[in-house]
Every structure is written in structure tokens, then in C-alpha cells.
Amino acid sequence: AQSVTQLGSHVSVSEGALVLLRCNYSSSVPPYLFWYVQYPNQGLQLLLKYTSAATLVKGINGFEAEFKKSETSFHLTKPSAHMSDAAEYFCAVRGPYGGSQGNLIFGKGTKLSVKP
């Protein structure tokens, strides 16, 4: 069964610093991977997704993620943090084989704080 682990429930960076949010997945087959962002009292918004094409995926708001099969990782990065990036970020996997093909399996989330 697919699963997702997000290392670090809370990450704090200074404005202008590199953002690195970690995600490792477990899957017996090549997964489809997603990063969502959730602002306070709002729904989840898709940042980017990996669908077995390019391993480096660019998303909205300057975020990108790299799929590394050998490390079973899909870490999210942004070169320079902005105050507006403060939010909770969720990594999710949707497996193509076995079990449900429909639902997303989410990690527990990482809350990003940005200090001025």
C-alpha cells in the first residue's frame, strides 16, 4: 500500500532563505505525487504534481519538486521564501495499481513559518 512521510511537522525559515520541505513515499510501483498548500481556513490548493514525465516539476508561486526514485523522495523547494508562503504543506501520493485508484493518501503536513 502507498504511504507518505513528511519529515518535520514545523519548519521555520527567514524571509529570503531557501525553503526545503521533505516528503518520502512508499510504493511498490511508480507513484503519482502531489504537493498541496493549505492557508488558514481555506481548502487545499495544488502546488505541483509528478506524473511520470519530467522528474523536476515546477509549480506555482516559485515552488518546485524533484522526484528521486532511488531515494523514494519528492522534496519541495523554493529558492527564496516570502512572508506569503507561510502555510501548511501536504505531500500526497496516488497509486496507479492496486487498491483504490481514486483517492489521495496524504502526509501529516508541514507547517511553514517565515520570519521577517
Add this chain to the structure above:
Amino acid sequence: GAGVSQTPSNKVTEKGKYVELRCDPISGHTALYWYRQSLGQGPEFLIYFQGTGAADDSGLPNDRFFAVRPEGSVSTLKIQRTERGDSAVYLCASSSREGEADTQYFGPGTRLTVL
């Protein structure tokens, strides 16, 4: 265009009561999902509809939970004999077609509080 909408945004009820939560998906989206997000956790899958039928209800925690989508658009999540442990944010998402990589668009959620 309009996104996924959910009503009510907040629902407070007493233990043992019955509640209904409504989801209006994006027009034309055939797939609809319900998730539950407890405090400090990621969303957990409840049920998935493709059209009018439940394609996968393996995430429903017990038989107190039920969902319908009679006309293939609006869906209602129904919870009977609510318990304090049912308190959470219930999220609805829709996508344009069944496919592994299709993006799920989420609504703002309904925050359910069971006293």
C-alpha cells in the same frame, strides 16, 4: 469559474444527533471525493464517487457514515448518531475525469464540532 463549494462552513451539533454536509463540485466534474481532516493531521479519504455510484467507500469509518450523489453532481455526507470523535473538518474534492493524474480541486471544508 466557480470552484467546489461546501455548506455549511461550520456545524455545531450535540452528541447523538444526525448531520448532513453538502458538497457542490465544479460543474461537469464526474469524480467526487470526501476526506476528513482531524486537527494536526492530513486529510484522510472517506469515499469516492464516479458519477452517481460510490466507486470506493473503503474509507468510511463505520456504518454511521453514509454518502449519496443521486444525480451525479451534488453530494451529501450523512452522519448518524454523531460522536465527539467525529469532530473534524470534512473536505470535498472533485476532478474532471477518472484518471490517475487528474487534479483534485478541494472545497473550503465544513468544520463539524460535536459537543
